[in-house]
Amino acid sequence: MIVFSGIHKRLGGFTLKDATFEIPEGYICGLVGRNGAGKTTLLNLLLGLLQPDAGSLQVDGLEYDGNEKELRKLLGCVLVDELFEGRLSLAENAAYFGSYYEAYDDDLYRERLEQFRLSPKKKFKELSKGAKLKCQFAFALAIRPKYLILDEPTANFDPEFREAFWKILKEFIADGEHSVLLATHLTEDLDRMADYLLFLDGGELIFSGDMENFRDSYRIVSGEDYLIRNIPEKNVIGSEKGAYGTKALVTHRRSVPEELSSVAPSIEEFMYFYSVGRQK
Amino acid sequence: MLKKQWKEYFLTGKIQSWRPMLIYFEIFVLPIYIRMVMLGKDNFSWKGGMGETVLMIGFLLVAFSEMTHPIRRGKMYYLCPRSREERLQEIRDAYHFRCMLHLIVMSVMCGTLYLMKGVNVYSAGYIFLNGILASFLSQVSNSNKSMLLNLFLTPAIVMGSLFQFALPTEDLQRVDIIFLICCAVFFVMAILPAFWSMKKCIDQEIEEAAVCEEVRDHA
Numbered sequence: 254m255i256v257f258s259g260i261h262k263r264l265g266g267f268t269l270k271d272a273t274f275e276i277p278e279g280y281i282c283g284l285v286g287r288n289g290a291g292k293t294t295l296l297n298l299l300l301g302l303l304q305p306d307a308g309s310l311q312v313d314g315l316e317y318d319g320n321e322k323e324l325r326k327l328l329g330c331v332l333v334d335e336l337f338e339g340r341l342s343l344a345e346n347a348a349y350f351g352s353y354y355e356a357y358d359d360d361l362y363r364e365r366l367e368q369f370r371l372s373p374k375k376k377f378k379e380l381s382k383g384a385k386l387k388c389q390f391a392f393a394l395a396i397r398p399k400y401l402i403l404d405e406p407t408a409n410f411d412p413e414f415r416e417a418f419w420k421i422l423k424e425f426i427a428d429g430e431h432s433v434l435l436a437t438h439l440t441e442d443l444d445r446m447a448d449y450l451l452f453l454d455g456g457e458l459i460f461s462g463d464m465e466n467f468r469d470s471y472r473i474v475s476g477e478d479y480l481i482r483n484i485p486e487k488n489v490i491g492s493e494k495g496a497y498g499t500k501a502l503v504t505h506r507r508s509v510p511e512e513l514s515s516v517a518p519s520i521e522e523f524m525y526f527y528s529v530g531r532q533k
Numbered sequence: 534m535l536k537k538q539w540k541e542y543f544l545t546g547k548i549q550s551w552r553p554m555l556i557y558f559e560i561f562v563l564p565i566y567i568r569m570v571m572l573g574k575d576n577f578s579w580k581g582g583m584g585e586t587v588l589m590i591g592f593l594l595v596a597f598s599e600m601t602h603p604i605r606r607g608k609m610y611y612l613c614p615r616s617r618e619e620r621l622q623e624i625r626d627a628y629h630f631r632c633m634l635h636l637i638v639m640s641v642m643c644g645t646l647y648l649m650k651g652v653n654v655y656s657a658g659y660i661f662l663n664g665i666l667a668s669f670l671s672q673v674s675n676s677n678k679s680m681l682l683n684l685f686l687t688p689a690i691v692m693g694s695l696f697q698f699a700l701p702t703e704d705l706q707r708v709d710i711i712f713l714i715c716c717a718v719f720f721v722m723a724i725l726p727a728f729w730s731m732k733k734c735i736d737q738e739i740e741e742a743a744v745c746e747e748v749r750d751h752a
Binding site: 322 | 541545549603607608610611612613614615616617619686745
């Protein structure tokens, strides 16, 4: 289990405030938020590339301080940065970095490269952005980690590969012992696939919980403007008046008048209305 | 162990910065070129010229090696399962291996110069001293210590190079006791503190390189 307790991190003018959440095993956890919300900071903290100013971070009970080596064995990652050596081939890169991992499986790496239609002989620098991410994804799987940490990989994947990508993630967590933490802007996929959601805004963790809880906690209501104005203000997160009525994101489903239509929000709708409400 | 270092040296090199090349050109290669020009038409020999060229190539090879192999590693290395102590050891070993390679190159180049041009042993000694300094230099982060190193080391090496002009190239009879005392004073006053300053700076750089840059910068 990944546990963040009161993590606080200041970076220049940005502060990640009191991040507290738990990601259990067997989940695909979506990490969403606008640009600059703190997603990458949170991932960098988890990967030990940043140190928290306050709070504690544990992965299966291990902390970086004193257990760094053991902890890193549990994590596989795909980051936007090009992690591999550009002038080496995909096979050479994996042989070099794989030598640091006891569990590295070269056959699995080559199998995945073949599946992703990448030649192990090709130099890393010659690959397109999406292919580089696929290669890093293949390596992240080949080290057989317990947790996969993925920072915005899907935006660079073609639609065909994106389906394969989600299938692999589902297989990865299927035994109930592995988890995925995926930061992305493509929330449609998360609506379908994610089991758990972390929503960050301005360095604050606004929502953390499973998707069922998310769908139960919030509603998108639409209808006549006066009906929406009747909902207690504290329950309205954000609303927008349109040509044919008003739409709002509300917290408490029981506060919604029956005359209004009410549906569970998508992650994108949630993010949008949250931002609208904040601006007001 | 050596095999692993050798493999790693050739696998991981990539151009990180052109700064070492500029520094080497300024403080090592340029004085050699000036000396060749100052020898003039009458004293110039093709054999000597080739020896000097070989030496210049040696310095440039070492500069290229330092350009492509800074002490600090790429981000992926810091994501691999390693304790801080293991990283420290690996980074220190890699630095020592690189210094050893540089020393071999500089020894061969200085030896070639000595044999081809017939510079006297004092001159060759000073040139080799510069070669040793060049071999141990490395790209360091822009800390105050590295500034101190550059400020201190650059004039020391330039002065060392200028001394080479004053040294007789063939006639050992012209070396008198005053000149040798001057050399010894220069060595104690400039070269030794430069070595000490460089050692401290490199040690600091190795210590810092054991931790990922982002962790260190934001700590």
